[in-house]
Amino acid sequence: MAVIFTPQGDKDFFTPFGPMMGYVRMPARFVDDMNAAITRNLEDHSGQLVGKVREELRFDRALIDMAAAALGQTLIEYHIRASRRGTFGDYEHRTKQYELNIAGGWFVRQFAGDYNPLHIHTGAALSCVGYLKLPDGIEAEWEEDYRDHHPSHGHLQFAHGTDSHYSVSNFMVKPRVGDFWIFPSYMFHCVYPFRSEGERRSFSMNLSVMESEARPAPGQAA
Numbered sequence: 001m002a003v004i005f006t007p008q009g010d011k012d013f014f015t016p017f018g019p020m021m022g023y024v025r026m027p028a029r030f031v032d033d034m035n036a037a038i039t040r041n042l043e044d045h046s047g048q049l050v051g052k053v054r055e056e057l058r059f060d061r062a063l064i065d066m067a068a069a070a071l072g073q074t075l076i077e078y079h080i081r082a083s084r085r086g087t088f089g090d091y092e093h094r095t096k097q098y099e100l101n102i103a104g105g106w107f108v109r110q111f112a113g114d115y116n117p118l119h120i121h122t123g124a125a126l127s128c129v130g131y132l133k134l135p136d137g138i139e140a141e142w143e144e145d146y147r148d149h150h151p152s153h154g155h156l157q158f159a160h161g162t163d164s165h166y167s168v169s170n171f172m173v174k175p176r177v178g179d180f181w182i183f184p185s186y187m188f189h190c191v192y193p194f195r196s197e198g199e200r201r202s203f204s205m206n207l208s209v210m211e212s213e214a215r216p217a218p219g220q221a222a
């Protein structure tokens with residue numbers, strides 16, 4: 001059915017077009033637990049990924065469950081908000097049940113000179129990235145890079161569509177430990193190299209949010 005918009009108030013400014021991004025701070029305890037997990041014997045995942053980086057390690061089941069427990073609610077909230085926005089609010093989440101289906105997750109261990117070429121993710125509706133660690137010297141490197149008119153060292157850049165009046169086609173994310181970003185899997189993104197000694201560590205996951213109509217509680221009318 002066609003999506004029909006009816007203004008609710010006397011004035012509105014809204015953004016019906018383009019993809020929605022999600023952002024949340026991760027719990028510090030979760031960041032610590034994820035960093036501790038890097039010492040586990042995890043499978044090399046680099047054959048499936050485009051990154052020109054030192055190491056990409058596939059999550060085991062326990063890591064997927066840990067990430068789902070820490071971030072699942074926010075990922076489902078993204079799904080609900082994006083679904084409501086796409087239908088101008090004609091979407092009732094209170095009668096639905098949601099389930100996360102995480103197709104996979106992996107750590108990205110990036111060192112000086114490493115980078116991640118422009119790419120999308122496939123095989124799931126949503127993707128995400130969380131930052132776990134940054135090189136000690138990165139702030140000094142950024143201070144210098146920010147004197148340039150287009151800083152980008154170690155940054156993540158998202159791109160979608162074409163620049164137009166009042167509508168941008170890309171934006172840059174400066175990584176911060178504890179930041180978590182959610183984006184549609186088809187959205188192009190890349191990561192630029194940096195020069196500092198030490199590790200820039202992040203993780204990504206591909207997932208879908210499955211929805212079904214909630215069943216009424218026993219004794220409750222349908």
Ligand SMILES: [Fe+2]
Binds near residue numbers: 119120121189204
């Ligand atoms: Fe990616």
